[in-house]
Amino acid sequence: MAEVDALGEDAAAFIFEPLILGSGGMLMYDASAFDSLLAHCRAKGILLIADEVMTGFGRTGTNFAMDQLSTPPDMITLSKGLTGGTMAMGITTCTADIYEAFLSNDKTKTLFHGHSYTANPLTCAAALASLELFLDPACGENRQRIAGQHEAFAKTLEKQAFVKNVRQTGTILAFEVDTGEADSYVNNLAGFLHAFFREKRVMLRPSAIRSTSFRPIASPMRNWLPPIRPFWICWRNMEGKRLNINVINRKSDPHGSDFTI
Ligand SMILES: Cc1ncc(COP(=O)(O)O)c(C=O)c1O
Numbered sequence: 001m002a003e004v005d006a007l008g009e010d011a012a013a014f015i016f017e018p019l020i021l022g023s024g025g026m027l028m029y030d031a032s033a034f035d036s037l038l039a040h041c042r043a044k045g046i047l048l049i050a051d052e053v054m055t056g057f058g059r060t061g062t063n064f065a066m067d068q069l070s071t072p073p074d075m076i077t078l079s080k081g082l083t084g085g086t087m088a089m090g091i092t093t094c095t096a097d098i099y100e101a102f103l104s105n106d107k108t109k110t111l112f113h114g115h116s117y118t119a120n121p122l123t124c125a126a127a128l129a130s131l132e133l134f135l136d137p138a139c140g141e142n143r144q145r146i147a148g149q150h151e152a153f154a155k156t157l158e159k160q161a162f163v164k165n166v167r168q169t170g171t172i173l174a175f176e177v178d179t180g181e182a183d184s185y186v187n188n189l190a191g192f193l194h195a196f197f198r199e200k201r202v203m204l205r206p207s208a209i210r211s212t213s214f215r216p217i218a219s220p221m222r223n224w225l226p227p228i229r230p231f232w233i234c235w236r237n238m239e240g241k242r243l244n245i246n247v248i249n250r251k252s253d254p255h256g257s258d259f260t261i
Pocket of ligand 1: 023052053080089090
């Protein structure tokens, strides 16, 4: 808050990822302390812009991460879960106050910006279908089930000597593998795991291994590696420095096949 105060009149807006800073390494933070910061910014007239691209659509245990905070944002950005990952679409939402600031017969007040694919009809249809699924109570139960499984698995992970900083928010579970090197996106383990999984026809990001969250392989990858479509990655039975990993092909091989690194 002191840093915000130091900016004085120069601070126009605060952009944040609520509850989890994904790109910073799946850093999870306390909602109530963050709420105080948001309230402080609001009192100073600083616009609050919540980036819910990663946290939105049920990932954090509520429909949106901001649902767990009491200071509502002025703007929210959405993507990823908007279409269930099936088609590319992003939305920037805003309060009526902001909208009305641009609503004028005075053309100089126009927001002179438009996205190439704004309101693409196919993508909008995918978003509406995805929204219907998202709001289906059965889908909510699935999210709770995933969160419950993560909670149980986190307890197993915590006992492993080479795992540290296990943390969970809703359907997102993250931890660091203690390699003896400094935690970093360029840790050598990243390249090793990337190559290892690629050989098993599972695509991992080559850089973001500092923290790993477990989730179904995003559907856009289907175009990229068609055979991985039905895979789900589970990590289990972690002993010593060895990871026994089970890759389950839910369609043809419900029991999956173990392999070890
Ligand atoms: C928190 C966050 N914001 C924004 C983006 C960018 O979203 P898009 O690629 O849909 O523009 C990402 C992408 O991973 C993200 O995780």
